[in-house]
Amino acid sequence: MENHARRVLLVEDDRYLRKAAAAMLRRQGFTVLTAEDGEEALRVAAERPDLILLDLIMPKIQGFEVLKALKRDPRTSGIPVVILSNLGQESDSKAAREMGAVDYWVKSNLDLEELVRRIEETVATDGMI
Numbered sequence: 775m776e777n778h779a780r781r782v783l784l785v786e787d788d789r790y791l792r793k794a795a796a797a798m799l800r801r802q803g804f805t806v807l808t809a810e811d812g813e814e815a816l817r818v819a820a821e822r823p824d825l826i827l828l829d830l831i832m833p834k835i836q837g838f839e840v841l842k843a844l845k846r847d848p849r850t851s852g853i854p855v856v857i858l859s860n861l862g863q864e865s866d867s868k869a870a871r872e873m874g875a876v877d878y879w880v881k882s883n884l885d886l887e888e889l890v891r892r893i894e895e896t897v898a899t900d901g902m903i
Contacts, residue, residue, distance in 0.1 A: 783823040785815040845874040
């Protein structure tokens with residue numbers, strides 16, 4: 775299965791994590807779009823990536839508000855969104871899923887290799903080519 779056409783939007787305000795994860799995904803053949811805050815995330819999401827990785831604690835617009843906006847907009851409502859956050863409470867995970875996120879990953883539980891593996895699994899599960 776080819777990864778080269780798969781486009782991932784990585785929304786992360788931590789510059790180091792954003793750059794490191796983007797580089798690793800690109801090495802695995804993904805096209806990576808990035809955003810460092812909620813406003814930029816909504817603009818870039820209009821490019822209709824295959825998957826959005828969304829941090830919750832960000833400048834300008836928080837992740838839950840971005841998720842609501844993505845799911846309200848018919849152009850982006852069908853894009854799978856995975857929350858990637860350091861907020862590990864079950865209540866946050868439950869709220870994100872109720873708002874339409876397909877999964878919720880706690881950053882501190884993942885290294886970059888595990889992150890890439892999970893992204894590949896999620897993209898494959900959603901039937902993308």
